[in-house]
Amino acid sequence: MESSRARGRRARPSRTRPLLYTALAAVTIVGGTAAGTVYVKAQAHTGTSPVSSTALPSATSSASADGEESVEPVAEPTVDLDALLAKAMKSVAVTGDAKVSVAVLDVDSGDSATYGDGSFDTASIVKVDILAALLLQHQEAGTRLSAQEKAYATTMIENSDNASASALWDIIGKAGGLDKANKKLGLTDTEGGDGALWGLTQTTAADQLTLLRQVFGDDSELSEASRTYVRGLMGEIAVDQHWGVSAAADGSKWALKNGWLARSTTGLWDINSIGRVTATDGHDYLVAVLSKGNSTQAKGISLVEAAAKATVSVFAEDTSTSPAPRV
Numbered sequence: 001m002e003s004s005r006a007r008g009r010r011a012r013p014s015r016t017r018p019l020l021y022t023a024l025a026a027v028t029i030v031g032g033t034a035a036g037t038v039y040v041k042a043q044a045h046t047g048t049s050p051v052s053s054t055a056l057p058s059a060t061s062s063a064s065a066d067g068e069e070s071v072e073p074v075a076e077p078t079v080d081l082d083a084l085l086a087k088a089m090k091s092v093a094v095t096g097d098a099k100v101s102v103a104v105l106d107v108d109s110g111d112s113a114t115y116g117d118g119s120f121d122t123a124s125i126v127k128v129d130i131l132a133a134l135l136l137q138h139q140e141a142g143t144r145l146s147a148q149e150k151a152y153a154t155t156m157i158e159n160s161d162n163a164s165a166s167a168l169w170d171i172i173g174k175a176g177g178l179d180k181a182n183k184k185l186g187l188t189d190t191e192g193g194d195g196a197l198w199g200l201t202q203t204t205a206a207d208q209l210t211l212l213r214q215v216f217g218d219d220s221e222l223s224e225a226s227r228t229y230v231r232g233l234m235g236e237i238a239v240d241q242h243w244g245v246s247a248a249a250d251g252s253k254w255a256l257k258n259g260w261l262a263r264s265t266t267g268l269w270d271i272n273s274i275g276r277v278t279a280t281d282g283h284d285y286l287v288a289v290l291s292k293g294n295s296t297q298a299k300g301i302s303l304v305e306a307a308a309k310a311t312v313s314v315f316a317e318d319t320s321t322s323p324a325p326r327v
Contacts, residue, residue: 199261245287273304289307
């Protein structure tokens with residue numbers, strides 16, 4: 001991996017994504033006897049997927065002129081997932097000059113949360129972005145990857161081969177090509193590295209989560225064939241790189257790309273990991289963990305894995321303790 005002087009970027013403020021659960025109930029009273037049934041439906045902030053709550057809401061009732069009793073909607077307290085994630089991250093030991101930022105999405109519910117801010121060197125996780133840019137260019141041209149490009153893509157993702165990454169970096173048009181693709185993909189705070197220094201591309205955890213949604217989601221600029229191709233490579237990572245966000249997965253149910261880079265200016269390590277994991281609760285999560293300022297590679301890996309576990313636990317614990325919605 002190349003090492004060079006990092007370029008500073010404006011820190012990105014963290015954003016809060018509150019969830020507001022509402023409940024509607026209807027009870028019909030005839031002759032003083034309840035003849036109806038209470039119906040409760042909780043709706044996530046996306047407005048499409050039902051979600052469970054840890055307690056059913058209370059409701060205020062009032063009698064109408066015809067003898068029927070209606071129950072008014074009552075809003076439950078706001079659930080701040082970013083705050084819950086920040087609380088979970090307090091259990092993660094961050095030593096010395098190290099900094100960490102994470103972003104997570106529960107694929108089933110669509111709920112997400114972020115922790116930490118600022119920009120980080122991508123190191124080798126940018127290789128997923130390089131491949132996405134290459135695939136977009138071929139889609140727009142109506143062409144397919146050449147045999148040589150496929151060979152580069154395989155070794156770049158599965159083995160994290162730097163020479164293959166440099167070859168595809170040149171093919172996509174270096175930083176200009178990456179930035180153009182990212183504009184279409186929705187990455188707003190990622191900037192390609194100078195010249196040949198693709199590993200010094202600057203990004204945020206939130207942007208990496210956006211990239212993962214493009215790869216693993218259905219609402220994507222990438223075609224189904226392109227998404228399937230990238231997913232397949234990320235699921236065949238070399239054995240010596242089976243670390244990172246996979247620590248939060250149930251066994252081998254994961255697909256990822258890791259990045260590691262020792263900075264020549266400081267001697268400190270950038271350690272990153274992005275991917276999809278299936279947790280012990282059976283849910284799929286997209287997780288991005290970025291870190292910098294680690295004194296050793298091993299400590300950086302431990303930090304990233306601890307952060308991944310803490311991040312997924314925020315959603316997994318909520319899912320396992322919440323009752324199913326009644327319909």
